[in-house]
Amino acid sequence: MPEEQHNEDQQQEEQFKKQHYTEAQKSDIFEKEFMVHVDSMYNFAYRLTFDGDDSKDLVQDTYLKAFRFINSFERGTNAKAWLFRILKNSFINDFRKKSKQPAKVDYNEVEQFYNSDDAGSKITTDLRVETVQDMIGDEISGALNGIPVDFRTVIILSDLEGFTYEEMSKILDIPIGTVRSRLHRARNMMKEKLAAYAKEMGYAKKD
């Protein structure tokens, strides 16, 4: 394991108060508190990687790490958020680095633009409720998949998985104010995609 990765893992472990579980307790926690989230974890992984095999690897790796660091998990606390945090870190540290294809969009640049003072005036999202009603899940999913991964992530965590801003802040290691603004930008990006798609497909009705 590369030293940098080892240090990150160690830091992650040290951030939490150490528990001392017996082997039976570890198995119990793993089954009752971790495995119940495997569906959500796989969906999250799939929406990050867009690939079935990569998603399986990512989820499996997450559960391996969860088991390895189980003494850092306090029983009865938010296991789902804890697991999502590990998966997100694994995706950034391992998957993205391993991926031969570099990120096509520099999200920092995108976020900088959307955070600028005049960004609001440049965003004109003309999306009607009726247009979204006419669309099927595939089309909405396509729009979500079309936005940069860091923006896609906040929509998944909030709108699909129901995490609060505070939980998202912990999962993503960003301030809660950034969660709020990033989520707003992400939703705007998605609306723009949907509006453009609707126009292209002739869904958008004229007044």
Added chain:
Amino acid sequence: MGEFRDWFKSTFKKCYCEQGNLVDEERFQELVQLVLDGEADEESKKIFEEKIRTCVKSNFTFENEKKIQEQIKTKLCTHKSDLPNDLIQTIRNSVNL
């Protein structure tokens, strides 16, 4: 939940002109999303609810945003990938359970 109280107040102020008319819809949508996400504190929610009760444009923006978000959420939630049959067993095997 009080993290956004000050931000809410200053943003709310910027959304309306002196006559109380909504002049910045884009900014107002940020407030709407905070409320819809259940992240606004009680005081902010009160101010918000009072406004959408009395301002037609604010009410329209709120209802529109709410319906769009509901539609997107519902359609995304029904469009999930199926869990591979062998994944659960593979995970259990990998940790020797």
